[in-house]
Structures are given as structure tokens and as C-alpha cells.
Amino acid sequence: MLYKDCIEKLLQLKDVIVTNIECTSGQIHVYLRMEQRLHYCPACGSITSKVHDYRTQLVRDISISGYETILHLRKRRHVCPKCGKRFDEHIDFLSRYRQFTNRVNLQIYEQLKKCRSIKDIAEDNNMSPPTADRIINAIEYKTGKLPEVLAIDEFRGNAEGEKFQCILADPKNRRVIDILPDRKHETIRSYLGRFRNRRDVRYVVMDMTGGYRNLMKDLFPWATIIVDKYHYVRQINYAVERVRVEEQKRLSDQWRKYFKRSKYLLLKDSDKLTREDRIQLDNLFRISEPLRKAYGLKQQFEYVKASDGRKEAAARLSKWIMDAQKSELKEFIKVSFTYQRWSKEILNSFEYPYTNGYIEGCNNRIKVLKRVSFGMPRFARFRRRIMHIMIN
Ligand SMILES: [Zn+2]
Numbered sequence: 001m002l003y004k005d006c007i008e009k010l011l012q013l014k015d016v017i018v019t020n021i022e023c024t025s026g027q028i029h030v031y032l033r034m035e036q037r038l039h040y041c042p043a044c045g046s047i048t049s050k051v052h053d054y055r056t057q058l059v060r061d062i063s064i065s066g067y068e069t070i071l072h073l074r075k076r077r078h079v080c081p082k083c084g085k086r087f088d089e090h091i092d093f094l095s096r097y098r099q100f101t102n103r104v105n106l107q108i109y110e111q112l113k114k115c116r117s118i119k120d121i122a123e124d125n126n127m128s129p130p131t132a133d134r135i136i137n138a139i140e141y142k143t144g145k146l147p148e149v150l151a152i153d154e155f156r157g158n159a160e161g162e163k164f165q166c167i168l169a170d171p172k173n174r175r176v177i178d179i180l181p182d183r184k185h186e187t188i189r190s191y192l193g194r195f196r197n198r199r200d201v202r203y204v205v206m207d208m209t210g211g212y213r214n215l216m217k218d219l220f221p222w223a224t225i226i227v228d229k230y231h232y233v234r235q236i237n238y239a240v241e242r243v244r245v246e247e248q249k250r251l252s253d254q255w256r257k258y259f260k261r262s263k264y265l266l267l268k269d270s271d272k273l274t275r276e277d278r279i280q281l282d283n284l285f286r287i288s289e290p291l292r293k294a295y296g297l298k299q300q301f302e303y304v305k306a307s308d309g310r311k312e313a314a315a316r317l318s319k320w321i322m323d324a325q326k327s328e329l330k331e332f333i334k335v336s337f338t339y340q341r342w343s344k345e346i347l348n349s350f351e352y353p354y355t356n357g358y359i360e361g362c363n364n365r366i367k368v369l370k371r372v373s374f375g376m377p378r379f380a381r382f383r384r385r386i387m388h389i390m391i392n
Pocket residue numbers: 041042043044045046080081082083084085
């Protein structure tokens with residue numbers, strides 16, 4: 001029958017016989033049963049199609065044109081003629097003990113990959129948040145092996161009484177390894193210490209905060225530690241900005257406004273400055289010597305960044321450190337000491353291409369997830385969501 005075929009195609013369910021469709025306000029009810037098939041008895045393996053009785057099960061399906069869709073499935077219970085065992089017929093699109101078709105699960109599974117709140121997703125699918133929660137709770141995230149390149153960072157997750165959580169990732173293959181409940185060294189040590197393939201970790205990427213360097217040296221003494229490029233470059237911009245704020249404070253109102261506007265000019269890459277930008281900066285430097293110096297150091301650091309290889313970078317970086325220490329700008333002197341302490345790891349970034357860019361991206365998505373969910377105080381659930389969003 002053409003009509004029947006159309007409905008089956010529309011429903012995208014295989015081997016069903018649709019007996020009726022009712023539309024009420026906001027809901028579509030589909031009455032159906034499966035085409036009769038032979039079944040194996042789960043007890044003795046005999047083949048049978050003998051029906052013991054029928055039961056109607058209500059199953060939620062994905063919505064049709066925005067209407068909540070409910071299947072009234074007339075399910076057969078078979079009886080084995082040989083051993084008398086009674087058993088339900090097998091239905092491809094429905095797992096046992098489920099009130100939803102498999103494709104509802106699949107749809108939610110896909111939606112959970114987006115940075116949306118459980119509440120939102122549940123609402124979209126006309127189910128309660130705990131039900132949507134159960135779907136994601138059923139997924140387990142196991143961590144296999146440690147990667148060749150391991151990146152570590154922290155983020156402000158505010159879960160289970162801990163302000164910061166720790167994130168471990170494989171930046172080379174763009175994969176989250178795991179999320180740890182806090183950033184304590186004991187936690188990280190005992191977690192990483194469990195892996196049998198620690199020897200496979202050849203590079204560790206981190207930023208200069210968090211104090212992970214000694215911990216990582218302990219755990220992976222054979223590995224090369226690399227400071228994330230974005231992180232150390234950012235220190236320069238922060239320093240320029242702090243000098244600007246200091247200078248702004250001691251100037252008249254009129255200049256203060258001018259300085260405020262200049263914020264973005266100072267941080268802009270110098271090769272992107274227009275003629276007008278340069279004139280404005282020159283005016284600024286004419287009245288503020290510290291700012292001129294700070295900007296000079298920023299540009300000099302761009303020269304360090306542009307180094308071709310480790311050797312050149314080493315020479316340029318140590319020159320920069322010396323110049324910064326002579327600058328009498330306390331902000332830059334501070335940065336120069338940090339760079340001195342981390343120079344080996346900074347120079348490693350000129351030799352190996354690994355950064356924390358991937359983790360940075362993860363952290364941004366975590367922020368969005370936290371915002372749309374109005375916080376995620378339960379760590380286990382938070383971790384599962386992050387893993388789900390980032391792994392796929
Ligand atoms: Zn049997």
C-alpha cells in the first residue's frame with residue numbers, strides 16, 4: 001500500500017505496521033505493531049513465532065514537525081512451544097526497559113555535545129532534566145593512555161567546593177585526556193602516576209603559573225617542558241597595559257581620555273598600525289617616557305618572537321631580558337625575571353610546535369557551558385559534560 005509506505009518513510013522506522021495516527025493539541029500519537037517475524041527462544045534456542053499475548057507500550061519518539069510524538073507500540077509476547085519460556089519480541093529501534101526510542105537517545109547524545117544546559121535540551125525533547133541526565137550518565141569516559149604531548153592547565157570551575165579544576169589534554173591530537181577535581185599537586189601526581197605508559201610522554205606543555213613545573217619534572221624526568229607561547233607573549237601585553245594605567249593616573253583629565261583610547265593601539269601588532277595610529281602613539285610617547293620604553297620593549301619582543309630557531313631566539317631573548325632589567329619599569333623587570341626563570345622552557349617553544357591553544361579553546365567552551373548551566377557544582381556531572389563536548 002502506497003499510503004503505508006509513505007508513513008513508514010516519514011517515520012523512518014523499519015518493519016512496522018502503522019494502524020492509526022491521531023493528532024491532538026501538540027501531540028502526535030502513532031499506533032503501530034511490528035511485522036511478525038520468527039524469534040529464537042532465549043532459553044532453548046528454538047525458533048518460534050507463536051504469540052502468547054499482546055501489551056501496548058507507550059514509547060516517546062523524536063518529534064515530528066515540532067510535535068511531541070508518542071508511539072503506541074503493540075508488543076508481542078512470544079511463548080516457546082518447546083520449553084514454554086515467555087519472551088518479548090525484539091524491536092530494533094527500542095532498547096529494553098527504555099521509554100524512548102534509540103534515536104531519541106542518539107539525538108540527545110548529539111545535543112549534549114553542544115554547550116547547552118541539560119534543562120534546555122530536556123525541554124527541547126519534552127523530557128525532564130533528570131531523564132536527560134540519565135542518558136549522559138550512561139556514557140562512560142575512560143582514559144586510555146597518556147599521549148606523546150601532554151598539556152596541563154587549570155580553569156575556574158567552582159565545582160564541589162574547589163575553585164579550580166585541572167585539565168589534561170593531548171594538543172597534538174586535539175583530545176581531552178581528563179578533568180581532575182582540583183589542581184592540588186597530590187591529586188595530579190596520584191592521577192598521572194597511575195598510567196603505565198608514562199614513558200611515552202615526551203613533551204609537556206604548560207603556562208608559567210600554577211607551579212606545575214617541578215611536579216612534571218618529577219613525574220616525567222625524561223620529557224621536554226615547553227611554555228605555552230601565547231602565555232608568555234601575553235605577559236608583555238599585560239605589562240604594557242599596567243604601565244599605561246599607571247601613567248594615566250598621573251595625567252590631567254584630557255590626557256587621561258586620550259590614554260584610555262590608546263589602550264588597543266598599544267596592544268595592536270605593530271605591523272597592523274595605520275599612519276594615524278602611529279601619529280597618535282607618537283603623541284603619547286612624547287608625554288610619557290615610561291610608555292615609550294614599554295612599547296619599545298614590546299616591539300623588541302616581537303623581534304624575539306620572530307626568531308628563526310632556538311639559537312637565534314636564545315640570543316635575542318637574553319638581550320631582551322637585559323634591556324628589560326635596565327628599563328627601570330618595574331612591570332617589565334618582573335616579567336624579565338620570570339622569563340629568566342623559564343628561559344629554557346620558553347626557548348623549547350621555538351624548537352617544538354606545541355602550544356596550549358587547544359586547551360585554551362576547551363577552557364572557553366567550559367566557560368560557556370558553565371554560564372548556560374548557571375554553574376555546575378557537581379564535579380562528576382561537570383566532568384562528564386566537558387568530556388562529552390570535547391571528545392567528539
Ligand atoms: Zn524454548
